[in-house]
Amino acid sequence: MESRQPLQFYSEPLPGVDTSELHGKLIVIEGPDAVGRSTQVRQLKQWLEQEGHAVLDTGMARSALAGKGIQEAKKGNTLGPITMTLFYTTDFADRLENEIIPALRAGFVVLIDRYIFSIMARAIARGEDRKWIEQVAGFALAPHAVYYLRARVKDLVSRVVLGRGAFDYWESGMDLRFGDDKFQSFVRYQRRLIQALDSMASAYNFTIVDATQPAEAIFRELQRHVSALPFEKVDGAGARRRGKRPTVRGTGE
């Protein structure tokens, strides 16, 4: 994946941000629910830190401003699709301006579990206009890399059933009243989400990673991709390993 230097906003530059000051790396992990993103983010963070990089990791609904509000709103049954989209966009903007951009200025590797693409996919899966949400989210920075963990719905189903043991209301798109029960609704909703993510892949330069592989294999593939990004290397342990095939060992798993 080619790196864009410096980082650029998609369509709406945020006032007061000079992108030439953003020296860090912006890496995004995308993918549907239950595909195993957070495991990968955790391992990537540990590995990158061992390589000597300062890492900030962040993900949806974790902003100081809107995180709590979103959790509260999801407890009820009145959160409409446009409201949800904009609430998550507010949350994203707060993290972008107050966490992500300052970290990039300071030279961090910023590792993001779901970016605007999940917000967009959810909106599109709910029938909202693609152009509308693309422009609304246009103040996002185009990441150096977006790794799309791709799986089929049936892989997600088995992960949910074997892993969590129950279908979540929102992950099943129950607000859309897609099916008689959470399983049916999950299948239809996640299929739409995957279609929406697939449809963004080329326009937004996703690197597609086959998420039906075992977690260790996914991690090795992600390591290979990340290693190919033009990082400044730290002399020492990380440097000695350079050129060798990266392994999962030493990630503290």
Added chain:
Amino acid sequence: MLPNRYKGKLIVVEGIDGSGKSTQITLLSHWLRAQGYAVAFSEWNSSPLVRQTTRRGKKKAMFTPTTFSLIHATDFADRMESYILPLVKAGAVVCADRYAYTAFARDVARGASRNWVRNLYSFALRPSLTFYFRVPLDVAIGRILGGRDAIKYYEAGMDLGLSRNVEESFRIFQGRILDEYEAMAGEMGFHMIDATLSIEEQQRRMRQIVVDALGEVLRTGVLRTAQKGSDGIATAAAVL
């Protein structure tokens, strides 16, 4: 904005702080209700789902122009999706104290791009009538300073660093908002109300515009209680 294809109507008031628009829409909504129409009221920034977040952000001065804009759009979306749209579909007259135009004026005065803000609110239902209360800046500021102890931080645009003096910042910021309103008035088809006139005269003009513009549709479409001896919409003159 989306065209209104439903039985109900949406009546909106806009203007800077101190223009008197809230007083006028309250009077108008009471009048419509007294005629037997099903009337609902929606205020800017009043979604129960979003209120806590807005309050937190204001209290701790956490907002940037972008998040300020987005949280108000979220609030608006919730009111649109769970309140305004279903009621208009059902045939009610919804009166809104401030609408998307407030964001068009205020967010742009804060530095957001016009196109971005307008796209943000493109899911909004187009109002049947929009009244704009036009008032000179000094008159509005006189009303605000006379009526309240303190101007709030974001109302004064203190987040923009226009001036360290709250009153001065308020003046500059409201002036910018006024310019934005004036610039969009023609394009958006605002009905201008001279907000320096007496309250009664402004209300008389508003009612006349409602009767002229919506009399027929109010008679045939909008939900209302059955009224003995009434054969349709009252005239403004008959009520005043």
